[in-house]
Amino acid sequence: MSAAHDDGHGRPPEGTTILGIETSCDETAASVVRWSSGIPRVLSNVVGSQHELHRRFGGVVPELASRAHLERIVPTVRAALADAGMRTSDVHAVAVGNRPGLIGSLLVGNAAAKAYAWSLGVPVIGIDHVAAHLAAGLLDADEPSWPALGLVVSGGHTHLFRMDGPLAMQLMGRTIDDAIGEAFDKAATVLGLGYPGGPRLDARSSEGNPSAVRFPMPRLTARSARRGPAPDPAVASHAHGAPDDASAHARTLDFSFSGMKTALLYAVRGVPVAPNRAPPPPPEPLTDRRVDDLCASFQAAAVAQVIDVLGRAHDALAAGGDAPRTLLVGGGVSANRHLRAEVARLADARGMSVRLPEMPYCLDNAAMIAGLAHWRFAAGEHDDLRMAPSARSTVGHA
Ligand code: KG4
Numbered sequence: 001m002s003a004a005h006d007d008g009h010g011r012p013p014e015g016t017t018i019l020g021i022e023t024s025c026d027e028t029a030a031s032v033v034r035w036s037s038g039i040p041r042v043l044s045n046v047v048g049s050q051h052e053l054h055r056r057f058g059g060v061v062p063e064l065a066s067r068a069h070l071e072r073i074v075p076t077v078r079a080a081l082a083d084a085g086m087r088t089s090d091v092h093a094v095a096v097g098n099r100p101g102l103i104g105s106l107l108v109g110n111a112a113a114k115a116y117a118w119s120l121g122v123p124v125i126g127i128d129h130v131a132a133h134l135a136a137g138l139l140d141a142d143e144p145s146w147p148a149l150g151l152v153v154s155g156g157h158t159h160l161f162r163m164d165g166p167l168a169m170q171l172m173g174r175t176i177d178d179a180i181g182e183a184f185d186k187a188a189t190v191l192g193l194g195y196p197g198g199p200r201l202d203a204r205s206s207e208g209n210p211s212a213v214r215f216p217m218p219r220l221t222a223r224s225a226r227r228g229p230a231p232d233p234a235v236a237s238h239a240h241g242a243p244d245d246a247s248a249h250a251r252t253l254d255f256s257f258s259g260m261k262t263a264l265l266y267a268v269r270g271v272p273v274a275p276n277r278a279p280p281p282p283p284e285p286l287t288d289r290r291v292d293d294l295c296a297s298f299q300a301a302a303v304a305q306v307i308d309v310l311g312r313a314h315d316a317l318a319a320g321g322d323a324p325r326t327l328l329v330g331g332g333v334s335a336n337r338h339l340r341a342e343v344a345r346l347a348d349a350r351g352m353s354v355r356l357p358e359m360p361y362c363l364d365n366a367a368m369i370a371g372l373a374h375w376r377f378a379a380g381e382h383d384d385l386r387m388a389p390s391a392r393s394t395v396g397h398a
């Protein structure tokens with residue numbers, strides 16, 4: 001434990017080694033990340049999925065998840081240390097995802113992290129899971145140029161940030177209803193593909209025709225979109241126009257996926273009969289071919305919406321003389337092949353470098369937690385044993 005806290009440049013000193021723990025939902029994960037040759041290197045990344053436990057319920061059962069975390073956390077940490085060839089005494093800090101998530105699940109990881117930190121006499125560092133998804137694209141790589149657009153696309157979040165560093169985030173837009181991963185999962189359920197749906201929908205899409213069915217593209221305005229906390233006005237002014245008259249009709253950088261979900265439901269089960277109207281035509285039979293087409297069309301529409309918002313966010317920052325130089329994407333849906341291809345294409349067209357996480361770091365993992373913790377540690381920031389987990393993220397909010 002000889003590494004000092006800060007080299008004066010906001011970068012961790014060589015050799016700083018952080019143990020990360022992640023238990024916010026249904027993955028029990030631990031990882032060791034070491035600052036080496038100026039970059040955060042992942043020495044181990046152990047992720048135990050609980051999908052088998054929750055599959056028959058069609059979704060995560062919080063009580064089952066926290067009990068499973070309790071049984072698995074110590075063996076998972078041991079495996080991460082062993083894979084990295086480390087002993088606990090090699091660790092300079094213990095980082096843990098402490099918000100947002102299922103509170104019972106977060107409590108297990110947080111209690112474990114505090115216990116390890118206390119027994120080793122090292123700091124504990126609480127990490128926001130949403131911010132950590134963006135750090136996933138910074139692992140095993142040089143730091144990108146800032147400012148960046150940071151897009152989190154996961155099962156719980158669809159959040160767009162302006163980023164001036166791994167810890168400097170301002171919210172520009174967010175979903176006003178379902179998260180994109182949640183929409184994929186629900187679409188997969190409607191199509192009978194099972195749980196978890198996103199990857200299955202991705203796989204079936206490759207056989208389907210993305211133009212077979214048209215899904216609506218939302219056109220959210222300040223007036224239509226305001227649900228939940230408003231983004232930081234300083235950033236929102238790019239997105240929402242001046243805070244007067246015209247701004248109510250200006251398009252925002254928010255997302256919405258619930259209209260698409262309803263459209264899919266109608267395409268599968270038929271449009272409901274309206275009073276005094278001719279009965280709508282029955283839905284097309286749900287053949288394998290039709291399922292493939294619906295998957296491909298739904299995925300194409302969801303990704304098109306993301307690309308539309310990203311393009312307008314780039315325009316807005318560029319118009320302010322501060323064009324983003326990097327596009328950083330993270331979260332489970334960043335594993336989606338079509339999304340990866342389209343995001344890379346947009347970045348290329350706009351002269352941004354793109355950072356998409358390597359596949360093992362797209363879904364929930366602890367490497368992203370330990371990775372982001374390196375920047376907090378370098379800044380001399382840490383928490384203490386009174387740190388409490390929270391179900392909500394406030395990252396990037398004013
Ligand atoms: O980041 P994550 O592991 O957990 C949350 O923080 O929510 O994201 C999980 C989400 C799920 O909704 C899952 O269906 C989706 O990511 N997902 C995908 C793909 N792989 C995972 N969605 C679309 N295509 C994929 N290949």
Ligand code: ZN
Pocket residue numbers: 129133154155331332363364
């Ligand atoms: Zn996640």
